[in-house]
Amino acid sequence: MNKKLFRTDTKALVGSVIIGIVMLIMMQVTGRIDAILDPTLLLLNGTCWAFFTGLIVLMYRQPAGIIAGVVEAVVAMATGYSPLGFFFLFANVIGSVVYSLISGRLSMDKLGHHILAMLGTAVSGNLCVMVGLIYVFHLDWKIALLSSCLTAFVGTIAAGILTKRVYGSLQKSALL
Amino acid sequence: MGLSKLDPRTKLAWYVLMINFSLISGTAVQLSIVLLVEVMASLILMGSLKRYKAMIVILLLLGLQILVVQLIFCREGVLIYQWGILKIYSQALPLAITGILKAGIIVLASMHFFTSSSPQEFTLMLIKFKIPYRFAMLVGLSVRFLPLMKAEYISIIDSQRARGLRMESAWDNLKGIFPTFLPFLYRSVRRATETALAMELRGYGRTKTRTFTSSLELRTYDVVLISGMLMVIIISLTSKILPLI
Amino acid sequence: METIAKIKIEKLVFPHEEKPALKNIDFEIVRGDFIVITGGVASGKSILLHTITGAIPHYHDADLTGKVTIMGQDIKNMPLNRMSNYAGYMMQEPQNQIISLDVYEDIAFGLGNLEIPLEQMDQRVKTALQLVGLKGYESRQTAALSGGQAQRVVLAGVLALNAPILILDQPTAELDPQGRNELYERLGQLNKTKNLTIVLVMDRIEEVLNYANRVLYIRAGEIVKEYLPKAYYMEQMMHRRGRIKHLSSSNKDQSRPNEIIAKISNVTYLYKNNLLGCEDINLEIYKGDFLSVIGLNGSGKSTLAKLLIGLLKPSKGEIKVFNQPLNKGKLAEIRSQVGFLFQNPDYQIFASTVEEEVGFSLKLRGEQNEVIVQKIEESLKFVGLLDYKTIHPHRLSRGQRQLLALASILVSDPEFIIADEPTSGLDENQGYMIMDKLLHLSKNGHTILLISHDLTMAKDYSNRLVALHNHRIQLDISRRDLDQHLDTLKAIGLNFHNPISFREVEDGSLQA
Structure with a gap:
């Protein structure tokens, strides 16, 4: 098994659940701020999603990334935190797998590596959301594409920088 | 018969059936019928719709958002109103309505499925699907830790406010994300490490199988219901796909 | 052997x-x-x-x-x-070691992993619960247990494994x-x-x-x-x-000067679900006081502390700190002069180095860089963490992190310090170290409000004791007069006579 991609020890499994819950709570917090500052773009929420999707993979690899994504979406639905969780289930899983595939091939020492991995995650995740917008909400594809591109762009840059800094700080703390 | 008496696998089949209907039904009438069936099922099995109150409010807000977006951007149908660059087309409203009905069906079905079984039942269902128990048991862990961690996050916010961090406006909240999120993250990593250690030292993952204090068995009515629903799914999918071939 | x-x-x-x-x-x-x-x-x-x-x-x-x-x-x-x-292992925080939603499932967790058959499992769970004195708790929800009960459930889960x-x-x-x-x-x-x-x-x-x-x-x-x-x-x-x-x-009664640091008048606080937090509280805190608020868990101590710093708003009554009412306009100014030390230092730590952590509140206030650097050095020196200033705060031990939280407060030189169970989670030596620092500050003119269930520490360090019972102030006395009120305090569950001492065991009276 590729050690850069997979980890199935108990620390990683439990970590995925707990950080999945952190993600859920922070998604709610950023969602509330977005509702006031940018109610239709949800840039903060999108960045928060991309950041956690990347960070969890860096911390605990796979399947932790997938588990955290499923925990976030399912617990959000089950507890009424965010009844729309279903629509993020696929984005969470696909975004996480893409991040693993890219980050597993890079040293992740440079900011560029983080941005590149995040680009893959943000694009694939937002593609899922775009399909949902078109198929479920019947939104015009050009509008859906524009909105997804914007969120993906902001998410890539902001979340790329953030994952590097926060992951660096976690490594320094020796908590991992 | 209460919903809780059904096997979680029966509920899963119902969930898949509803998602299937929401995605393949094209008209507002079809979707309304499916939604009505769901609501009736909720009423029969649970007695009231009280627990869906928050969900309904969120769906209405979402509906409003979809409606506004469709009114502004929809270009299907005929032009019925123009004011400067704002053009409203005839298909905007029907599209918004079918959109919100589809979302409503999916959300209600998800709530049905995820709130009607205990974490232990979900774990047992995953075990039946041959998922290793080390993974399946994480379901219970997430339900156990959510309220604890939510309370902890509130304490962290209080703690930083006492230190002088302002959390009054949305802008303050934005600036306050890092001083509140980072302690939360560190605390959670510590918690994960301790919990995992406690679990391993109590033999977690020692062997491939373990003893559970309860078990799942499909009853006759579960088998009948699952077969019936699977048949409907297969028939509806075939009738959609066949004409395409 | x-x-x-x-x-x-x-x-x-x-x-x-x-x-x-x-x-x-x-x-x-x-x-x-x-x-x-x-x-x-x-x-x-x-x-x-x-x-x-x-x-x-x-x-x-x-x-x-x-x-x-x-x-x-x-x-x-x-x-x-x-x-x-x-070997079985039990750590400090019971909530991190409880895996399941109900007590029975949690104790059975380890047994299930060892593939113990169901009948045997049932017997061992019951025996373990009996050993820790929680017979009949099988179906209780783990989230509803008190701290002591939760720790005993963890112990039962470990004991059930028969290590x-x-x-x-x-x-x-x-x-x-x-x-x-x-x-x-x-x-x-x-x-x-x-x-x-x-x-x-x-x-x-x-x-x-x-x-x-x-x-x-x-x-x-x-x-x-x-x-x-x-x-x-x-x-x-x-x-x-x-x-x-x-x-x-050193903790002689202050000759009460007239200067009042904080005044709580007829304050009642109700939580959202109408649960009583505290009722009819009247309290004046004087400059230089080392005041300990004591009481059992749930008596309203922490509510009182949070009211004093404006984290909660009274449902009735008024609170003045530094002679100013605690309202939105004044809150930031008042908070800059009040330091609040929480039970758990980890609720505050977010910076990547010890010095950055200490300097956070000064940065919030927009102080100049040179001032920040100097004040950081002073406070870290005071708590004995100067040598650690460039390392990540989470590399410190739990006791050191509590000292770091204290330094983060001291850096703003607050006149009034509220410490909510500051020794919880620490061992005795670490606890005394924190208390000594607070006493040192008190001697230098700072006013200290200590919230504690540690009666020994409250008695040893403060000059004034306020006892809460059922959300109300039951007693407000000078430390000097404690001996006259021991029975009243005992009646509300605050026993200042050490319940068990080493000598009693030596005498054999405990075994009896």
């Missing part, structure tokens, strides 16, 4: 660190031993426990030179999930005196009646020494002395007497 474990560690070094965390450790554990490990802040006590449980090196990365064997098995070669055959050694890391540090007594009493019984070997890192001395037969004192990662419990108790008591003498000369 059967040797059950041999611990021989030449050196244990964590990655990226030069100094060994443990060195020259060599001792044996005999079946039936009740060993207490003690030492100062960051001395390596918990790390030593981790090497016995196998968490080091299996779980935490470290370079271990030496050999740890339990019942002849080298721990290095044993997966952690097989350790339950040899011959029980290892505990400050098991009662988060509990109130009642919870502490209950737990140690159970441990003592298990050691005597079941010949269970116990190794624990100590939190409070009186209770645990009653049951121990060996005390290991560790300093800078090395066991420097082994005591008999009685000898250690005597030494500690002498030390404490000296401390009390020193304190009593």
Whole structure:
């Protein structure tokens, strides 16, 4: 098994659940701020999603990334935190797998590596959301594409920088 | 018969059936019928719709958002109103309505499925699907830790406010994300490490199988219901796909 | 006497660190031993426990030179999930160790992992619950347990595995005196009646020494002395007497000046679900007071503290701090002069270095860089963390992190300091260290409000005691007059006579 991609020890499994819950709570917090500052773009929420999707993979690899994504979406639905969780289930899983595939091939020492991995995650995740917008909400594809591109762009840059800094700080703390 | 008496696998089949209907039904009438069936099922099995109150409010807000977006951007149908660059087309409203009905069906079905079984039942269902128990048991862990961690996050916010961090406006909240999120993250990593250690030292993952204090068995009515629903799914999918071939 | 474990560690070094965390450790554990490990802040006590449980090196990365064997098995070669055959381990925070939603499931968790058949499992769960005094708690929700009960549920889960050694890391540090007594009493019984070997890192001395037969004192990662419990108790008591003498000369009643720092008038607070937080509170806090608010868990102590800093808004009545009402416009200004020390330092720590963490509140206030640097140095020096200023705060021990939280408050030079259970989660030595710092500040003119269920500390350090009972102030007295009110305090569950002392055990009165 590729050690850069997979980890199935108990620390990683439990970590995925707990950080999945952190993600859920922070998604709610950023969602509330977005509702006031940018109610239709949800840039903060999108960045928060991309950041956690990347960070969890860096911390605990796979399947932790997938588990955290499923925990976030399912617990959000089950507890009424965010009844729309279903629509993020696929984005969470696909975004996480893409991040693993890219980050597993890079040293992740440079900011560029983080941005590149995040680009893959943000694009694939937002593609899922775009399909949902078109198929479920019947939104015009050009509008859906524009909105997804914007969120993906902001998410890539902001979340790329953030994952590097926060992951660096976690490594320094020796908590991992 | 209460919903809780059904096997979680029966509920899963119902969930898949509803998602299937929401995605393949094209008209507002079809979707309304499916939604009505769901609501009736909720009423029969649970007695009231009280627990869906928050969900309904969120769906209405979402509906409003979809409606506004469709009114502004929809270009299907005929032009019925123009004011400067704002053009409203005839298909905007029907599209918004079918959109919100589809979302409503999916959300209600998800709530049905995820709130009607205990974490232990979900774990047992995953075990039946041959998922290793080390993974399946994480379901219970997430339900156990959510309220604890939510309370902890509130304490962290209080703690930083006492230190002088302002959390009054949305802008303050934005600036306050890092001083509140980072302690939360560190605390959670510590918690994960301790919990995992406690679990391993109590033999977690020692062997491939373990003893559970309860078990799942499909009853006759579960088998009948699952077969019936699977048949409907297969028939509806075939009738959609066949004409395409 | 059967040797059950041999611990021989030449050196244990964590990655990226030069100094060994443990060195020259060599001792044996005999079946039936009740060993207490003690030492100062960051001395390596918990790390030593981790090497016995196998968490080091299996779980935490470290370079271990030496050999740890339990019942002849080298721990290095044993997966952690097989350790339950040899040792059970219980940590400080019970909530992190409870896995399941109800008590029965939680105790059965380990048994299920060992594939114990259902009937046997049922029997063992019931026996374990009986051993910890929680018979009949099977169907209780784990989220609704009190701290003491939760810790006993964890203990039951560990005991159910029937491991011959029980290892505990400050098991009662988060509990109130009642919870502490209950737990140690159970441990003592298990050691005597079941010949269970116990190794624990100590939190409070009186209770645990009653049951121990060996005390290991560790300093800078090395066991420097082994005591008999009685000898250690005597030494500690002498030390404490000296401390009390020193304190009593310093915590004389303030000749109450007229300056009032905070005034609470007719305050009632109701939580959202209409639960009473506190009722009809009238309290004046004077400049220079070292005031302790005491009371059982749930009596309204923390609510009072949060009201004082505006984290909660009174449902009725008024609060003035520095003669200004606590309203939105004044809150930021008032908070800049009040320091609030929380029970758990980890709720505040977010920076990547110790110095950045301390400087946070000054940055919020927009102070100049030179001033910030100077004040950081001063406060870190005061709490003894200057040498650690560039490291990540989470590399510090729990006691050091509490000192860091104190430094983060002191850096703003607050006139009024509110400390909510600041010694919770710390062992006795660490607790006294925090309290000494608070006393030092009090002597320098700061006003201190201490929220505590530790009656000994409240009595030793403060000049004024306010007792809360059922959300109301029951008593507001000078420390000098405490002796006249002991019965009243006892009636509301605050027993200032030490419930169990070491001597009583010696006399045999406890066993009786």
